[in-house]
Amino acid sequence: MIIGTRGSDLALAQATKVESMLAEKGVKTTRKIIKTTGDTFTDRPLHEVEGVGAFVRELDDRMLEGEVDIAVHSMKDLPTLRPETMSTSAVLERDSPCDVLLTTDGSTLEELPELAVIGTTSMRRRAQILRYRPDLDVQDLRGNINTRIRKLKDGLYDGILLAEAGLQRMGWEMVVQRLNTDDFCPSANQGTIAVVTLSGSEAEKATSMLDHEKTRIETGIERIVVADIEGGCTAPVGSFTEFVNDEELHVLAEVLSLDGTMQVRIDEIIPLENYEEHARRLAREMVAMGGKELVQRAVCQLSNKML
Numbered sequence: 001m002i003i004g005t006r007g008s009d010l011a012l013a014q015a016t017k018v019e020s021m022l023a024e025k026g027v028k029t030t031r032k033i034i035k036t037t038g039d040t041f042t043d044r045p046l047h048e049v050e051g052v053g054a055f056v057r058e059l060d061d062r063m064l065e066g067e068v069d070i071a072v073h074s075m076k077d078l079p080t081l082r083p084e085t086m087s088t089s090a091v092l093e094r095d096s097p098c099d100v101l102l103t104t105d106g107s108t109l110e111e112l113p114e115l116a117v118i119g120t121t122s123m124r125r126r127a128q129i130l131r132y133r134p135d136l137d138v139q140d141l142r143g144n145i146n147t148r149i150r151k152l153k154d155g156l157y158d159g160i161l162l163a164e165a166g167l168q169r170m171g172w173e174m175v176v177q178r179l180n181t182d183d184f185c186p187s188a189n190q191g192t193i194a195v196v197t198l199s200g201s202e203a204e205k206a207t208s209m210l211d212h213e214k215t216r217i218e219t220g221i222e223r224i225v226v227a228d229i230e231g232g233c234t235a236p237v238g239s240f241t242e243f244v245n246d247e248e249l250h251v252l253a254e255v256l257s258l259d260g261t262m263q264v265r266i267d268e269i270i271p272l273e274n275y276e277e278h279a280r281r282l283a284r285e286m287v288a289m290g291g292k293e294l295v296q297r298a299v300c301q302l303s304n305k306m307l
């Protein structure tokens with residue numbers, strides 16, 4: 001079976017992980033690297049790259065054309081709406097869902113001086129760090145993980161924000177500050193690898209052995225809760241769910257204004273029983289509290305270059 005993947009180091013590390021998990025189950029695979037729109041326009045801020053799911057669409061197309069059997073994605077990059085003939089055949093057990101702060105001199109978020117320059121392209125990370133430290137200077141930081149770390153080392157920033165899972169998958173052991181999920185609610189599905197196949201295919205059957213049920217439930221809730229307000233993984237929207245015991249889940253979700261001064265937030269323990277119903281109710285509450293308007297305003301502000 002052919003595994004399709006993007007060519008970035010992070011994508012290759014994720015594909016390698018799935019390849020070795022499949023090899024353990026006796027499934028032989030070969031690899032094919034696919035260039036995507038999201039990889040082509042690395043000089044432009046992510047929100048300017050056309051449409052949501054730029055990293056995913058080309059791989060979907062190659063699969064629909066029969067060129068690849070299995071695609072491996074960071075699940076947080078998978079758009080809410082998926083082609084009907086395609087299946088998320090496996091959700092792997094989640095790695096760290098947290099964001100981390102990397103600084104040039106090892107300062108923590110609390111120790112950074114006023115007006116320290118923080119790099120991130122994510123509207124969510126911008127809003128959350130400004131909520132915590134309104135005096136910081138947040139600047140755009142585009143590029144894959146390697147580029148972003150190089151720009152930090154080049155002295156263009158005092159600190160940058162990244163997903164811890166990305167660093168772990170690259171095998172880099174760096175001194176970082178892990179940010180708590182309460183103040184820095186992660187993006188829906190952060191830290192999770194998804195395996196995609198055609199529905200009803202042999203590949204679907206083979207890869208479904210890798211599915212981790214608890215992670216599938218957690219990530220499913222994260223998606224439902226923000227489904228009605230979502231604007232992609234770069235919108236100022238966080239959604240994080242985790243089991244607190246075998247029967248209950250902690251659901252946290254929020255939308256922020258770009259400057260972090262306004263927020264719509266839910267924070268609730270729900271039962272595993274009927275979890276989808278609870279998640280849909282919470283999604284309606286997010287909308288009723290004005291979450292949609294907050295996202296739309298942030299997206300408008302950014303595209304008008306009001307920053």
Ligand SMILES: NCc1[nH]cc(CCC(=O)O)c1CC(=O)O
Pocket residue numbers: 074075076077161162163165166189190191192193233
């Ligand atoms: N949007 C890019 C992206 N997609 C997935 C990851 C990291 C791995 C993950 O969250 O699963 C990253 C990098 C980052 O956010 O720093």
